[in-house]
Every structure is written in C-alpha cells, then in structure tokens.
Amino acid sequence: MPRRRNRSGTEDSRRNFLKASGAGAVTLSLAGCSGKNDKNDNNGPDNPGNETTEGAGTVDVNPENIKPGGTLRYGLPEAPDSPNIMLAGSVYSAVGLSPVYDYGTAQDPVTFEVKPSVFTDWELKNADKEKPDIYFNARKDGLEWNDGEKFKTEDILYSYQFMLDNEPGEFSVWNDFEKIEEASNDWDFHIKLSRPVGTWDYTVLGGAPIIPKHKWEGVDYENYDPTEANEEGPVGTGPGKLVKFNPDTSMQVKFRRDYIENTYALNQLQWKKDHKSLIHGGPFLDAVNFKVYGGEAPMTQAFLRGEIDTHYGSLKSSKIQKAKDKEGIDVVKGFDSGFSYYGFNCRRAPLDDVSFRQAMSFMYDDLFWVQELKGGYVIKGDYAQSPGYKGVRPESVHGGELLTAPETEAFNFRGVNGGKKPDVEAVRKFLTDGQVVSGKGTYAGKEFPGTFSGVKSSQSKSKYNYTFGSVKSQSLKEAGVDKEIRVDGQTVPEMMDGNAITLLIDPPSEQPAEAKAIDQWKKNLQKVGIPVRTEPIAFNTMTGKVYETEEFDVYPMGWGGTSPYGTSLHSFFHSENAGEDTEKFAYNSTGYGVSGGSSDKLLSDAYSETDPEKRAKKFAKAMEKIYLDMPYMLRDYSKFRWPMNTAKFGGVVSGIVDPAYANWDVEYGNMYLKENLKK
Secondary structure: OOOOEOOOOOOOOOOEEEEOOOOOOOEOOOOOOOOOOOOOOOOOOOOOOOOOOOOOOOOOOOHHHEOOOOEEEEEEOOOOOOOOOOOOOEHHHHHHHOOOOOEOEEEOOOOOOEEEOOEEEEEEEOOOOOOOEEEEEEOOOOOEOOOOOEOOHHHHHHHHHHHHHHOOOOOOHHHOEEEEEEOOOOOOEEEEEOOOOOOHHHHOOOOOEOOOHHHHOOOOHHHOOHHHHOOOOOOOOOOEEEEEEEOOOEEEEEEOHHHHHHHHHHHOOHHHHHOOOOOOOOOOOOEEEEEEOOOHHHHHHHHHOOOOOEEOOOOOHHHHHHHHHOOOOEEEEOEOOOEEEEEEOOOOOOOOOHHHHHHHHHOOOHHHHHHHHOOOOEEEOOOOOOHHHHHHOHHHHHOOOOOOOHHHOOOOOOEHHHOOOEOHHHHHHHHHOOOOOOOOEEEOOEEEOOOOOOOOOOOOOOOOOEEEEOOOOHHHHHOOOOOEEEEOOEOHHHHOOOOOEEEEEOOOOOOHHHHHHHHHHHHHHHHHOOOEEEEEOOHHHHHHHHHOOOOOOEEEEEEEOOOOOOOHHHHHHOHHHOOOOOOOOOOOOOOEOOEOOOOHHHHHHHHHOOOHHHHHHHHHHHHHHHHHHOOEEEEEEEOOEEEEOOOOEEOOOOOOEOOOOOOHHHHHHHOEEHHHEOO
C-alpha cells in the first residue's frame, strides 16, 4: 500500500497522508461489489447497516490466463505535491510513488497481519528492556533497482541510516530506533530500538522505504528532485517507474514488464500466492496515467463521460446512483482508512479551553451534513479511528454498539426539542456554568453515560469564566445577535488581537457542501454570541498554515491510510509531534498535549505495549479521552464507493480498506484488461 505519513515514532510504520476534507478520500462501506439494482445503498448515520462487514472479495482467476497489457486512466482532484518520497505529503503523490518503492514488511489487506516483503522473517528480543532488539533477514533475490543497478544488502543499511541521519518529517521511524547494523549472529541485520514499540514489526520494519545508496548518498534530500536527476524518475525496487510528473496536469507510471515477468513476480513470497483475494504474478497493466482535474466535480464528470477509468476516493454521493445506472461502470465498496475532521488550534485562547471547544462542537449540525448535504453516504464521526479499523475502537473493546452506542454521542448537535434550530440558551448555560463534558451527566440538555473505560477529560471545569453581555463585534451586529460572549471579561476579538475566530474552508467552488455546512456552523455559533468568520483557502496553502507554521484557528482536513492498530493517535495527538519550532511538518497540528489538555501518558503506554489485546484496550482509553478533549471534532467517515470501469478491467478487489489509496498496491497488482483474459 502507499506508505503513509508517520511523524515522530508513531502510526503504523507506514505514512498517513493528508486529503482534502471534502473530497471523500477514504471511506467505509459494504463488502462486495454493488449490483445495478442496489437501490437500498443509502444507510444513514443512525443506521450504519452492514458498513463494517469484514471480508474481501475472492478472486478466482488463474494468472497464467492473463495476458499483460493495458493502461488504466486515473483521475486526481488535486495536484500531487512532490515526486520525492521524503517530501511527498499528500495522497495524490502517494498513488504515483506507491509502485516505485518496496518496504521491509507488508500488511495483509484483509486480516491486517504483518507479512514479508523485502524482509523475510524477524524476531524481537529483550522486549522487557528499555531498548529492545530486532533481528531480521532480507530477501537475497527478486529485487533490482529500476535504473539497472544491482540491489545490495548495504542499501537496506543505508535506507535506515538515512532516517537516523536526516529525520525526514514525512516519516517517523527514526524516532523508534537508534542503530542498524549487520547482525553478529545467524540473522542478517540487527536494529536497536530507542524505546519499546508495540507494533515493532509493522512500525519499524515497515517504516522506511528502501532507497538506493548510489542515488541518495551525498544529496541534499530537501532539494532533491528525482525526476530531474534521473531519466525515468525516482529509483526504487518496486514494479513501477514514475516516468512523468507534471503536478499541475498529470503523472504516469509505467510497469517494468521484463522485471515483473523475470524477477519480481517470479520471486513473490508464498503468502501472496496463497491469498484468496490476490492474483500473484502482477502487476499485469502496462501503465497508469494520472490526470489532475483541480477539483472533485470536473474529475467526476470526466469519469461519467468515460474519459477516465477510475478516480481517487469515493464517488460523490449525488453521483453514485447515476454511476450505477450507467452501463459498463460500477462502484467498488470498501472501508474507510481514515476520517474527515475540524482541527482546533489548542495553543490559542479561548480555543485552549476544552469547555469552549466542546461548546463549539454542540453547534455543528451533524444531521444537516450527513443527511441533507451528503445524502447519507457518510457516517457521523466520533472517535479519531475509522470503523474500518474497528478492533481498537472503544465499542469493540468494551462490547458496545459500533457507531451508535450512547458513549459515542456526547457531542451531538444541540437543537431545540431535537430540531434544526440551535439551542442557544442551553449552550450559553453550559458555558456560564463552567461545565465540561467528562463523566456521567447532563450537558446542554443531553444525557451522557460517561466513557466505556471510565476515563475523563483533561479538565473538570472551564478554564475561563464565561459571561454574556452587549454586542460589540461588528460581525455579530450584522448577524442581529442579542448577546456576545465574554471570556474572563474580554470579547473574543479583544483576546485574539482584534479578530474573530477564523474557520478556514476549502474554496466553495471545489467543496460546496463543506462550505454550506461550515457557513451554517458559523451562523449557529454567532447566535450563541461567539464571533466567527470564514476564510476560503486553497488546499496546499492550508496544509502549510496548519502543519508547518500553525497559523490557524479552526481548519477542515482529513487523513487517509491511518493505522488499524490505533498507533495513528500517537502521531496526531502526542505532544512530541506538535512541531513547536514551526520549521518542519508536524502531525499534531493542534498542539494538543502542549496546551488544551493532554493524553500523552495514555498514548505512550499504549504505544509501547506489545500484547495486542492489552494494547487495544489502552489505545481505546486514550481514544476516549481525546474524544472528550476535542482537539479534533470528527466530522465523518465516508461510505466508500470507488468508481471503476468494470466493463474494461477485472481483478478489482472489493471489501477492503480504501481501495483507491490505502490498498492501491493491491488493486494495481490485481487488475487486468478483461479482453486479455484467456477463456
């Protein structure tokens, strides 16, 4: 799978990647391909239906009957950011780079078990020590650099030493180990960990792309452009070459046919050959052509017109039935590998108060977003863990109802008598009473049973004294509001250098549904008496302000390719990943743990736990505390409907997590032209 951003020793040894918040990038849905008569596909947030059914589709094709060939046309809504694997920060680059590189270990797309890749077997020793040891063996054949150079074991040593020497922000494996060397015993290599890592086989052994020493040695990696330095793009041992990278318009991957047939596929490991959902011997395609459309709407229209065969992410909800009714195309169902959310800057007062963030969340109309704007094709968010990776979610750990347990409903929209009109007085009273949603109780008119684990929020009462008085802010005067909030006697603009709280939004022309939802949220907050404003901003500009300079109040964003084991929580919310120097990409953009509450102790304990059952419980507890502290307000998990030209291409695997990105390697490895299949 495309390896995912994994800043500061967390995540799942892969890398998480940013997605535009409204693009439906990673999503969750029924196993199995939908049929043309699939009319009851619209499960709403309170009726998730079978959205977390496990099990991928079974492929029943003999690879010997597949004649290689064909080009898949793949649409992208946004421009990729870099062809440099150490700098690439978005899913749109990742899908192009995925075929180029191999990693030490892989992950079974159905069971999430760690499987061999470049490394064949491994062992953890001294697990009870402060700095455990990993020993592992590597493949001796079946790998060649795509520039014709011979693959050497020293390239493995170099790849890991590169991480230690450079500490690239897009990866975090360098935080988890302090030394790699050739082993002095019967193993090939030895890694000395810098701390206990519960998912060491996935996080460390799968945490570094294997890069060629003869290309990277001596270069300034932060200014290295592999498409300029090499005639056929980045050099890796994977089955593909990224031969074209024009970020504003297109990318192209060409598969290494001779290499695949004579070396790569012939030496594939046994687990792939035995897998019921995978076809060994691929990739069978000649190429993938990526075209950048600069927005979701033009990309979707291009697909419906037949100009492309598939595109990144889930099909927009309003277009799903149209696609189903169109001959020759269909939607492939899968699971969400991430989520979309609104992030609060916990460094800025009054956003550094858990109580204030909770009150803001009460005014976001979940039903308006889920049912009216998204047609039921997303699920209301709660925890920062996709239900597609439900094993560590609190409901799964404690035997509750997935997605609908009352413990997950603490921050539902506060409407008058359950309606659309915001319950302004209830939210004002919540603030003036100094309440914080924590243990069992009634908050702004709604009952909360407390958390499954019994964990409470970081605060038991408000950080500030909230009152309401006459309206001073111009934006509230224009909105006709009767009262304005005071925070320790100051208005919000007085506290924030003269500014209202700014809600960043993607350009409305690109994300119209998101713009409508945030505009309504703004109006609801204004009715409470909280001065807020919206500011449209381009995706790539937003990522810089959020993850590098931290110049924001509230922003919309999403993550794709998160961890099935819960370790992504450490990336997103541990204080060590907050990036206070503003010089490098920081996963913990909100500054949570530095200010506005902390779950550091819970996260560190969970991250070091090697027992899977204990680790799941520990991450679930941390997840509940983060949910209450609300550095993120989880907006949704999408119901994944990946559009595909099924008349032309076969071998597509359904029922797995995020087939368009997180398991993109599974899809391009399996796909074939139907006309090339021997009868």
